Every structure is written in C-alpha cells, then in structure tokens.
Amino acid sequence: MTAYLQDIRVIDFSIMLPGPYCSMLLGDLGAEVIKIEQPPDGDPARIMIPGYFESLNRNKKSLTLDLKSVPGKEIFCQLIRSADILLEGFRGGVLKRLGFGYDQLLQINPRIVFCSIAGYGQDSPWASRPGHDINYQGVAGVLSLSGAPDGPPDYTIGVAAADLTASLFALSSIIAALFHREKTGKGNCIEVAIADVAVSLMSNRIGEFFARGKPSKSQQMGRAAAGVFETKDGKYITLAAAEEHFWKRLCQVLDLKELSQDQRFSSTLNRSKYRKEINERLAEVFRTREQKEWSNILEKADLPWGPVNTIEDLPNDPYISSRQLVLPQEHPSLGNIWQVAFPVKFLSEQPEIKHPAPSLGQHNREILNSLGYRDEDMAIFKEEKII
Template identity: 35%
Template sequence: MYPLQGLKVLDFSHAGDGPTCGMMLAQAGANVVKIEPLKGDPFRYGLTAVAFYNANRNKRSLALNLQAVEGREIAHRLAASADIIMESFRPGVANKLGIGYSELDKINPRIIYCSVSGFGQTGPYRHKPAYDPAIHAMSGLMSVTGEAGRPPVRMPANVVGLPTAFLAAYGVLLAVISREKTGKGQLIDAAFFDTAVYFMASFVGYAYTGYIMPRMGSASPVFTPYQCFLSADRYVFVGVSNEKFWQAFCQALELDDLLTNTGYSSMEGRLANRDELVKIIAAALRKLPGDEIIKKLEAAGVPCAPVLEIPELLDDPQVVARQIFFDMDYPGVGKVKLANIPAWPSGIERIKNVRTPLLGEHTEEILRELGYDGTG
C-alpha cells in the first residue's frame, strides 16, 4: 500500500514544473491522468523531451480538446470523482477552458485544486508570461549571480521551477490532510516568483543595513578563500569559513608564509586583503593537479570539491551509491536516464516506475472507465 494509493489526480499542467508535482504524487501511488491537447504537451518534442520523460512517468495520458463542448464534458465527468487537479495555465486560461477552480468546485466540493504559474493568481503581474530566467531577473536572483563588472547571469539549472513543484506537492499534501478533517477541498496557488523571492530572503538584510550583495562569481562576501580556483588540470572549490579551516588549509598546501602574515591572521584581515590573497593562492594552486589538492585538503578536514563535468557526475560513486539515476526505455528513443525523487521514507518501497505514456495512449481506456462506448 502506497501513501497516496486510491487518490485520483487530473494533471492538466504542461512544460516541466507542474508535471513534476503530478509525478511526485504518482510516485507515492496516486492514479494520475495527464490530460494533453490533441497535439500533445509541447515539451514532448525536441531538447525538452528528456525533462518531459522525467516529469510524466507513472501517469496515464488522455488526449482531449478542451475547446470543444465534448472535451469539457469529459473533463467535468472526470473531475466529479477526482481528488486533485493540477494545472499550469496562465491565470484566467483554465476558466476560459471550463476547468477553473470556481467551476470544478461546484462539481466536486472536495476537489483539491493546485495552480502552478509564474506570478500566481493575484497581483499586478499575474498575467505576465514567465519562464525561469524572467523570474531570476525579477526576483533579484540574477542581480547577484555572475561576476563583478559583467552582465547578470541566469542559472542553467531549474532552481526556481522545480522547487515550486516540490512546494506545490507539499501544499497538496497539506490540503489532503486538511480534507480528512474538514471534508472540504481547497485551492493551492503556487508561483515561481514567490519561491524565488523566498529564496532571496537571506538578502533582505538590505532592509536593515542598506548592504547590497555584489556579483562575485563563486566567491563569498563573508568568507575568503571561499571560491573556485583553477588547478593544473581542473577547477576546484575551496571553502575556508573559519580560523580552524584557515590553519588547516595553509598547512595542508604548505603555504606557511600566509600563516605568518598578520594581514591574513583573521577573517576580517583576509577580507580586507582579499584581492592580493586570492592572487597568491591562485598562483599556488595552479601548479598542483586538482586531485592532489582535493586529497590534501580532505585529509586536513577542509571543505573542498572538484567541479565536475556532467559525464563525470553520472559516474560519480556517490551518485551511484545513492541510486539517484535510473534508466528507462521509451518507444522510438531507447534508454533515457531519469532521476529518482530525493528524501524518500525508509519504510516505503519505491513504486515500480512505468515509462512516460505516449500521447493519448490511455484515452480509450479512460473513456471506457467513464462509461463511453467509443473514443469520444
């Protein structure tokens, strides 16, 4: 028995983030139906296909034209017995398609309705189109990412959309627990912008001090040396955040002159003399192989890490030991590498993964369950 077994989910969301929330519910045993337009979720095709495969496994696919009366009728009949609705349209679009919360709540007052959007269902920006980079920009995240004197940089990893999906799943589960007590469903309004601004909370010290964090690349405004350095063959990260690590760092790499320099004897002094200190350390590390630096610093207990390339990451022994990735066959594509959900409870067996469905693969099956004789 899986935790969400018996719950029915209609997933109208598209792209990579809303569907990830639906996938997380499916991983916990929910019966998730991905409802797509007749041409399919645009993420099915091109370079985004791998993200699509990862976010839509363990679901069934129903191809449906919601702009047609018959399509809306099918959606309403499905909603009448559903527990959870997922959608990621721009605010107002779901209402126009007849699947908004206000309409489905009348059909099924126990429905838990989760909307995932760029800026949320309220506020002056609610109708703005939004992808991760736009949210990076408007949340201030991009203003502190990159290097001094150079343009702001977006983070290639999906550091806003996916966390929003995780928080949406958290909100859905809270609503499920609440419904057990009240018998009532409710609306979850998950927004990329809210997530990004929340992540920026550590920078709101500006409101108290007036300090604005500059763009510093991999470096830190409060510690040094605390950044990436180029070794003889690769980049490595070094994290010296206190005096214990400073002593160990200098001793491990035989930088005794730095230990005796009073200008570097405290973090305050090192920060005041950051530029010259970083130059000295960079020159010293440039002479040593990255593996040697890592070996010496790890032996000394100093936080450090190699900067791995993607091919190295896939074969990394920690990744393998934690079973983060697994392979799955997809028709016409072959094996695709997907990622397991982190932080899984020890007492719950992971569900056996079923590949992402083909477009409309289960349409007839689902319509038969509703009592239709044909394909609709």
C-alpha cells in the same frame, strides 16, 4: 509499489517544467497521475530536446483531450469528480475561461484540491503576463546577486531555480491540503506564483541587506578561500574554507605559511578585504595537481570541498552512485535513458520509477473505458479531434 499516496488521483493539466515536475514527484510517491494533453501535439516539451519530456513525465498516464469542445468538457468533468488533486500550470485565468474556475470545480467535487502554478499568480496585476524563469528571478531580485562583483547580472545558474522551487512549494502545499482535507472533509485552492517563490528564495539576503544597509552579490563572492578553482588537468573543484578553523587547516595542508601568518588575514572579515589576493594564490597552488589528487588531499583534511562534475560524470561519481540518484531506465522508443531518482530517502519503502513517460494519448482507451465510453465513442472523438 510505493504506497504513500496510493489511491490518490491527480489530474495534471500543465506543460513544460513547473507543473510536470510537481506531478512527477506525486507519481513517484504513489499517486495515479493522469496527464491531460491538447491534441494533436500534446505538451510542447515533447518536441524539445530529446529526453526533456521523458525526464519530467515518468509514472504518468497520458490522455489527449480538447477542453474547448463540449465532449471534452464533459469528460473533464467526470475526471474531476473522481480526482483528489487538479494541478494546472497556465497563465492566470486560462482554466476559468474554459469554464473550470475554482467555484465551478467545487460544484463538481467539493473535496478537490486545486493547485495552480503560474508565473505571476491568478489575480495579480501581472496575472496575464507571459514569463520564464529568468523573468521571475529578475523581478524577485535574485538576478541582482549574480555575476562578478563589479559586473552586470548574469543568468548562468544552469537550472531553472525559480520554476523548480515553485514545483516543490506546490508539492508541499498539496500534501498539506490533503492532510487538512482528512480533518475537515473540505478541498482547497492553492495558488503558487513562481515570482513569489523566487522572492522567498531571497529571505536571508533581504534580511542581510536591511541589517547592513548595502547590497552584496553572491554570498561566496565576498569570501576569501571560497570559490571555484581549476586543477592541473583542466577540471575544477569547489572550496568554501571561510571559517577560521577551516582556513587554518587549509593553509597547513597547502603549506601556505605566508598566508596563515599574515596579520592582514587574521579574521574572516579581514580576509574578505583581500579576497582577490588570497584566491589568486590559492589558484596557483590548485593548478599544480590534478583533480583526483586534490580529492584525496582535501578529503583527508576534512575540508569543505567538492568536484565540479559534468552531467556525464554524475552516474559514476562515488557519492551520486552510492545514493542511487541517477539511474538507467529502459524507454520503449529512446532505449536506455537516465532518470534522476526521488532524492529523499525513506526508512520504509522508497519512492520508485514504475514506468517511463507515456506516449501521446497512450492511455486514452484505458481512461475513457473506465468512464463508461465505448470504442465506438472513441472513434468518433478521434475523428472530431476531441482526443
């Protein structure tokens, strides 16, 4: 069993992606995670695409609880007293309206580390505004860097980058707050605004803009010998050979003397001016062999390249499998499913997937019994739709 966060109890009052991803990682690191779900349906992610909920909620216990009811509030108070971390993921002010703002939480448990993940924070002018990843990327300027150089912004990244990065900022901030608590004995209040996190992703691009005085799109968009290229078998590879030594090596390996000897292409900056011409020539060459052949050639040449894997490719990819990143897991209702392992390697014990995502309310009895409630109490709670 992973012991990095052993004996740390997390109350996870979040849904969908940002909060659940953060609490899942805390669970991977050994914390006890109790997921609070609103009866009768629980986290809306449960009824989305099969596998979505399961991919974000392993290593957790599920407790259904109506926080609008008086008994539900009493149960929640008891959980807060025994908790180290409370994580919530709703619009600004939701938990406060339920009677559990940070001031109230401190009265219940002065050592609690309270972390809120919300689109626009708790107290900003937009705190009550709904939002999704595309909205946060838009307001932060991230979307302005997407799409073709002469085209409109294009939300095609394929993963919710702002949401997921917010989860990681929340995780690191929670760990920092726990460390601080060890020194001071005091809890903390952490506010993670997803839009703010998206702005932080722009750090180097903002610096570049104010240094150059003009915007640019994707960092790869303006570079020659950098991009995605189709191979003979209809698959794709990535290439990023912008640096001088990589450029010379690429021309040698591909036998492109006409490019290496052309004075127009004598520097990285010069080549960027002729990016379209160079990349079109490279595209012609890469369409002459299959992806596997290029894999052997480019690997031997020590060039910065890689395959464009599909999700189906991942379990059998040599690199992915060697790192044990995508692993099979037996799920009681879905059968064999795939899980992405904790991606950081530790020298000692590795974070592990101990058990699959729970069914709705699976741990009601276990948790309520531990708080002193009897089966008769739970029957009443069930009848009154409190759990």
